[in-house]
Amino acid sequence: MIVLGIDTSSSRLSIAVRDKDKLLAERSxxxxxxxxxxxxxGIKNLLREIGLGxxxxxxxxxxxGPGSFTGLRIGLSTIKAxxxxxxxPIIGIPTLDVLAENISPANNRICPVLDARRGExxxxxxxxxxxxxxxxxxxxxxxxxxxxxxxxxxxxxxGEGLFEYKDLIKKLSKDLSLFAPQENWFPQAxxxxxxxxxxxxxxxxxxxxxxxxxxxxxxxxEEKYDARLGRDxxx
Numbered sequence: 001m002i003v004l005g006i007d008t009s010s011s012r013l014s015i016a017v018r019d020k021d022k023l024l025a026e027r028s029x030x031x032x033x034x035x036x037x038x039x040x041x042g043i044k045n046l047l048r049e050i051g052l053g054x055x056x057x058x059x060x061x062x063x064x065g066p067g068s069f070t071g072l073r074i075g076l077s078t079i080k081a082x083x084x085x086x087x088x089p090i091i092g093i094p095t096l097d098v099l100a101e102n103i104s105p106a107n108n109r110i111c112p113v114l115d116a117r118r119g120e121x122x123x124x125x126x127x128x129x130x131x132x133x134x135x136x137x138x139x140x141x142x143x144x145x146x147x148x149x150x151x152x153x154x155x156x157x158x159g160e161g162l163f164e165y166k167d168l169i170k171k172l173s174k175d176l177s178l179f180a181p182q183e184n185w186f187p188q189a190x191x192x193x194x195x196x197x198x199x200x201x202x203x204x205x206x207x208x209x210x211x212x213x214x215x216x217x218x219x220x221x222e223e224k225y226d227a228r229l230g231r232d233x234x235x
Contacts, residue, residue: 002052003059003200004043004082005193008035008075009067009095010114010160015042016189017050017057018197025050026190035071039078054086061196063187064092064214066114066122066139072213080208089205091196094214099159100126100133101191102184109136109153113161113169116141121161122216123147141216148172158185 007014013031017024062079065072083090099112107130114122121144125137144165158180
């Protein structure tokens with residue numbers, strides 16, 4: 001069973017193709033402002049390299065975020081179109097789950113951190129037993145200091161939010177913080193397809209019509225629009 005997965009939530013676009021337990025190919029691109037230009041050619045080139053056509057794909061996997069609002073919309077609309085066109089299953093995986101899976105062999109608490117701007121981070125807390133990862137918290141958007149107050153055990157941090165908050169985490173969490181190698185700070189489509197294939201095999205599918213990005217909060221433009229209409233004022 002062959003699946004194709006993409007994650008467009010971060011500053012790196014990641015694409016991978018997996019056949020059961022074997023990763024057939026994976027490519028990453030710097031894509032912060034060019035996701036719409038790179039994505040489809042990237043998919044076509046990757047499939048060409050391994051001698052497959054889109055008609056050979058048995059399921060499509062997409063990272064749901066949180067992350068770049070624009071990137072998420074482009075990624076999800078592209079995968080929805082492919083799944084619809086080829087009448088294949090679609091599965092969405094939260095990006096924080098993908099990040100935790102990047103280092104799943106570690107027997108530790110795992111805490112991905114993504115910069116949500118405005119002094120906040122997107123995060124979630126996981127536990128790995130060395131074989132699988134279990135989510136222990138809800139997906140959250142909160143100040144980094146509030147997140148660190150929740151962590152009472154030795155924890156591995158990763159994610160693009162570390163570019164902004166690594167020094168503060170070191171300072172506040174003292175001996176409880178470990179940091180994954182920087183190459184694991186970005187969502188990897190190899191991990192995404194591993195999680196998605198497991199769901200596909202168990203028939204845990206999403207609806208092409210109902211699947212939406214996991215934003216965790218509205219965009220700044222939407223909040224400004226509501227503010228102009230007075231929707232943010234208490235009744």
